[in-house]
Amino acid sequence: MVLYGAYRDSSKTKVAYQPLQSLENNEPVENPLARKLGPITIDSPAVLAPLAGWTDTAMRRISRKYGAGLVFSEMLSGEGARRKNEKTRKMAAFDSAERPYFIQYFATNPEQAADAAKLLRDVNPDGLDLNFGCPVKKIILNQGGAALLKDVSLLARIVEAAVKAVDIPVSVKMRSGWDHRSLNAVEVARAIEGAGAAWVTVHARTRSEFFQGRAHWEWIGEVKSAVNIPVIGNGDVRNAEDVKRLLDMTGCDAVMIGRGAMGYPFIFREIDYLLRHGEACTAPTPYERLEAAEQHLLWMVDYFPDPHRATLEFRKHLLTYVKGLHGCAKFKSRAMQLMNPEEVIAEMRVFFGSLPNIPIERPHDALESAPVWC
C-alpha cells in the first residue's frame, strides 16, 4: 500500500494553481471574476447546481473550496419546511464555509411559499431559490416544479409571496417551457422579474426533455435579452471551455454546473484559471484527486453522526471521483463493499497511489453516463 506521507511528496509535480492573493497591506484585491447577482456578490461566475441526493453540505463545501462562486441546497419541500419536518431542517443546515449559500425549495401555492420562506429564513442562508424546473412525476402530479410553467400567473404569485415574506434575496430556477409547443421562458422570466426575484436561472431544456438531447443555450440568450435581472445559464456545461462559450454566446451573468461537478470539484478551479488567464490549467493529478476525495469524505463524516451511513452516502461520490481513471472498473466493485470511512480511505490510497502521479485529463465521455434525475 502506498503511504500517504510518501505519496504526498510526489505532489511537487503538480502545477501551482494560484488563487487570488490578498495584498500585504490588506487592501481588497479587485477580482475580475466577481459578479453581482442582485444584492449579493459572488467571486466566480461558476456556481454549483442544486442536485437532489448529491449537493449536501460536503459536496457544497468541496465545491466552494475549489472555487464555486455560489452553492445551493438540494431541492427541499416547501410543505416539509412549513410543517417543520426534521429531515427538511437537517437538509437545509449548512456550514458557514459554504457561503454564499441558497436554500432551494418548491412550493405549489403562495401561502405555502411564504410560510416556508419564513421558516427557511431562520436557518440563516444568504437567500432562497424557488424551483420551477423539477420534471419528476411525483412533484409534477403535486402541481409543483416544472408544472407551474403552465400557469405563469400562479407561478408569479408564488414568487411574489416568497419575496415579500423574507428580507433576503429570492431567486428562481426554471426550465424553458413545458414542451417544444409551449416554450415560454421569456414570458416566465419576465413574470419572475415582475414578482421581485433577484435573478433567474434558466435550464435550457423543456420539462418533456428531462435530460435528453443537448441543452438549447440560445434560449438562455433570449431570456437574457428580455429581462433586466441577472440570468444564470444552465445545461450541459461540462468543462471550462463550455463556460466561456456559454458566457460569450448568451451574455448571461453566471453559469450553473451540475453533473460536471460530480466527483470533479476541479472544474471550478479550471474555470477560474481559464477565465483569468485565457488558457487551460493543468488537469488534477491522482494525488490531488485523492486529497479532494478524502476531504469530501471527512466532511461527510462531520455531517452524518453514524460513520457507516456517511460511508454509504459517500460511495456514489467515490465512483465519480475515480470515473474514467485506469482500473476504475475493478475498484468500483471493491468500493461498493466498503463499510466504514477508514476502509474507504485505505482503498482510495491504494487506488490513486497505483496511478502515475501526473496530471490526468478527465476523459471526454466521463459525463455521458452521469446520473440523471428523472
Ligand SMILES: Cc1cc2nc3c(=O)[nH]c(=O)nc-3n(C[C@H](O)[C@H](O)[C@H](O)COP(=O)(O)O)c2cc1C
Ligand atoms: C442527480 C440530479 C439531481 C438534481 N436535483 C435537482 C434539484 O434538486 N433542484 C434543481 O433545481 N435541479 C436539480 N437537478 C437539475 C440540475 O440542477 C441541472 O439543472 C441539470 O442537471 C442540468 O445541468 P448540468 O447539465 O450541468 O447537469 C438535478 C439534476 C441531477 C442530474
